[in-house]
Amino acid sequence: MQQQVYHSRDIQAWEQRWFSKQNSSYGLMQQVALTIALKLQKKIESLQIKHIAIWCGSGNNAGDGYCVATFLKQWGYQVDVFAAKLGDSKDLQQAYAYALQNDVRIHEGFEINQIYDCHIDALFGIGLNRQLDEHWQNIIDQYNQQSGLKIAIDIPSGLNANTGQPLPVAIKANITYTVLGRKAGLYTGQGKEYTGDVNVITLIPVDEELPILAKLTDKKICLPSRQAFGHKGSYGHVxxxxxxxxxxxxxIMAAEAAFAAGAGKVTVVCDARHHTSILSRAPNIMLRDINVLDTEHIQVLLDQVDAVCFGMGLGRDEWAEKQYQLWYPLIRHTSDLEVVLDADALWFLAQTPNQLDQHIYATPHSGEAAKLLACSVQEVESDRISAIRALQLKYAGQWVLKGSGSLILENELWICTQGNAGMGTGGMGDVLAGMIASLKAQFHEHITLHDIVTLHAQAGDVLAESGQRGLQAQNMSHAIYKVVNR
Structure with a gap:
């Protein structure tokens, strides 16, 4: 079963429906804190942690912090709470009073004068959606400068729960214990930089009114075994x-990725001056000169293949525009053709927008998405989920918004949790385009777009096993070969 992701406002509404059924909000706060404290106890013992600091804000997230402090104190750990002014919440005040009754040391403010082995963040919860002022930015910076294990309750304070953007700073945690359900901001945008390992504290039953925002992609993907009598014509022509x-x-990188992912045949159409270098690197690639093909020859070629990826290294000059206007209408209207639009094809699509069918897969990064939506890169990155939905609304088709926590919008929204920062290098998008074309050519509707994005991410993780710095897209082929044969 796929792991589901929710919007923070829907989590809060779900909580309120639970409380409206006469379930205790303070009781839930205690259950959350007890579950976190029990999980922490194992970590504390394994790391031989002795001194624990809990940083509490003014809302109910702080109430979780006070309750965690109380349980840890009862179990004999040395706990200090550093706290902001107490808010008006009755649950918070009850948690604060209970901590005092159990002799938890509570310090006003955040002046830390000793070294702690563990710091627990209970400053802000999932409701934070404003930019933090200088006072709170300084407190979060101070927290991040501390040594020891860093724990976040629900979400790292300062991180937008839905977009994964810091506001403008956020706690950097080693472990995040997120409460009731997964929030999108933990997995996309900049979220992975701040969350560490994410553990979900599930305590109340999901009701029918809780809408699913997205799903996390499966980590285990098994492709069908090949038939013993198969031949190169059985596995798609890209x-x-x-x-x-x-x-x-x-x-070259797209074509090699297509072969590595299992395509039976691959043809590259490009300027003829590249043919010698392509053949010297991969003699199994077939070649055509893009400059000598007219409409009739292009259509004959399209009728012979199963998938096409279009736009890699096409350019944006007058020659490139002419090629786009020649090729794109034919690609778009060739029936049963799986089509990947990437790079410069997306640039020209933005110039002359039109509706894409379900067999067209567009794979922009945030810069290309901004061009397609006629907005800024900052606007795209500030809310990647809204951006990918806007792309599909405007253009139809199926979409991948590349980046950390890549988003995939088919009939549903998916978030890819795999991949690594080393993949932020030129050519990785070309490799992805080649993989999509290859696997769609082989399996068509029997493989999803989000599964292909995950395989690409897993190949990047294989490539990064010896380190992320210095990864090169040209080396992805062997890693792709490994992941598609698991």
């Missing part, structure tokens, strides 16, 4: 179109 005279590398 066409890679791009390769401006000044940019030959992108089509």
């Amino acid at each position: 066409l890679v179109v791009g390769g401006h005279k000044d940019m030959g590398g992108a089509v």
